[in-house]
Amino acid sequence: MIEEQKLIDIEVKDLLSQAGDLCKSGYRLVQIGCTKLPETLEVNYSFDKDYKFINLKVKLNDLTVALPSLSGIFWSAFLYENEIHDLFGIKFTEMAVDYKGNFYRTAVKRGFNPQNE
Amino acid sequence: MNSPKRTIIPFGPQHPVLPEPIHLDLVVEDEKVVEAIPSLGFVHRGLEKLVEKRDFIDFVYVAERICGICSFIHGLTYCIAIEEIMQIQVPARANYLRVIWSELSRLHSHLLWLGLTADAFGFEALFMHTWKLREKILDIIEETTGGRVIFGSSKVGGVRKDITPEKLAEIIFKLDSYAKEIKEITDVFVNDSSVKHRLVGVGILSKQDAYSLGAVGPTLRASGVNIDMRKLGYAAYKEIDFTPVTETSGDSYARCLVRIRELFQSIDIIKQAAAKIQPGELEVKVSGTPNGEFFARTEQPRGEVIYYVKANGTRFLQRLRVRTPTFANIPALVKLLPGCQLADVPVLVLTIDPCISCTER
Secondary structure (H helix, E strand, O other): OOOOEEEEEEOHHHHHHHHHHHHHOOOEEEEEEEEEOOOOEEEEEEEEEOOEEEEEEEEEOOOOOOEEOOOOOOOOHHHHHHHHHHHHOOOEEOOOOOOOOOOOOOOOOOOOOHHHO | OOOOOEEEEEEOOOEOOEOOOOEEEEEEEOOEEEEEEEEOOOOOOOHHHHHHOOOOOOHHHHHHOOOOOOHHHHHHHHHHHHHHHHOOOOOHHHHHHHHHHHHHHHHHHHHHHHHHHHHHOOOHHHHHHHHHHHHHHHHHHHHHHOOOOOOOOEEOOEEOOOOOHHHHHHHHHHHHHHHHHHHHHHHHHHHOHHHHHHHOOOOOOOHHHHHHOOOOHHHHHOOOOOOOHHHHOOOOHHHOOOOOOOOOOOOHHHHHHHHHHHHHHHHHHHHHHHHHOOOOOOEOOOOOOOEEEEEEEEEEOOEEEEEEEEEEOOOOOOEEEEEOHHHHHHHHHHHHOOOOEHHHHHHHHHHOOOOHHHHOO
């Protein structure tokens, strides 16, 4: 194993507080990504400090639920959130920069969304 | 007094300094940039989606084709993700060969960047001399892998090609000679007044901003942050003695200096790997299918790349997510542009070494 990776499942309501704690502890946002599961979507928020990797995992059972944006804590989060919005159709509230679905000019809108298959 | 009139100038997606399409809306007051808004997606390929239809062993070919510059490290990072999930022990010789090809990738990528930057500020002779050197590195890559763009030498479980001890000795001899030529060329970047005039004090990214914005690679290290994913010890890097190259001024000149010093560091790493590599197997047999998830992190020439793989025990992966270094450096670019002159924008965009092909995976 190259490195130990902490993968932590959390609820949507705990996302901002957990991310805020990591920010205060000096972690940087490494990436945000979304994964399609058989009946749900899973959003991964990855952080790093001194090569220690932590990943917060949020499961979204209802695709109409909007996730709170992390861009108020980690400004760069807006890029990842706009990407996820355009590819998967997940909504985010209070993004620092909201491209309103125009971040990616893909031929198929929300091409990674399960409802498109 | 009236505030200065603001104008929005579109920069890209087609622009002489941009080999690939990215767009910036530059809000300017006279010639001064006050805000920059990026947009992407002109050539988004959706390659991540292909994992649902391609066998996980074969997908390394697709991963390598995400980018034509850091192709080898894309393939390698994908292989590492699969190998970690399947707990495959890659033979030591394969790991050393992976280090050698990774550093050859870094050499040709940084030389490419130096040439493009010289071209961007109109120093054509320097551009051509730099790329002449880069050709020699590509020749080594072709001699050892058969490819100049796509190496095709990494596979899940090891590597496909070997480098004989005689060939390795020849490569080291050549690299010693090239190091002298690289020194001559890079001395111009370091000392020439016209180059310094375009780079020193331009586009300063503070240490705090670089870290908090999630910048990676030379863009991050030029601001004084000592983070280099090779220190994780993947492949054979745990056996290599090196210290990440950092600078502290955070300007365009510092980003240039980091890449120049990394050229010599890459040659040193290749020499260390050549001295330590032992005869042995090139690969292990891979049986079964992956089941689990892993975030593989490696250091590309442009910085940290992440391959997240989630597998469900079938031959088709559930998810592949690639976070490329250029994507991570875009927030830093957006922060360092305000305050600069419009004429400096092309050079500033280049100083993050943007790779849109990676970003539009």
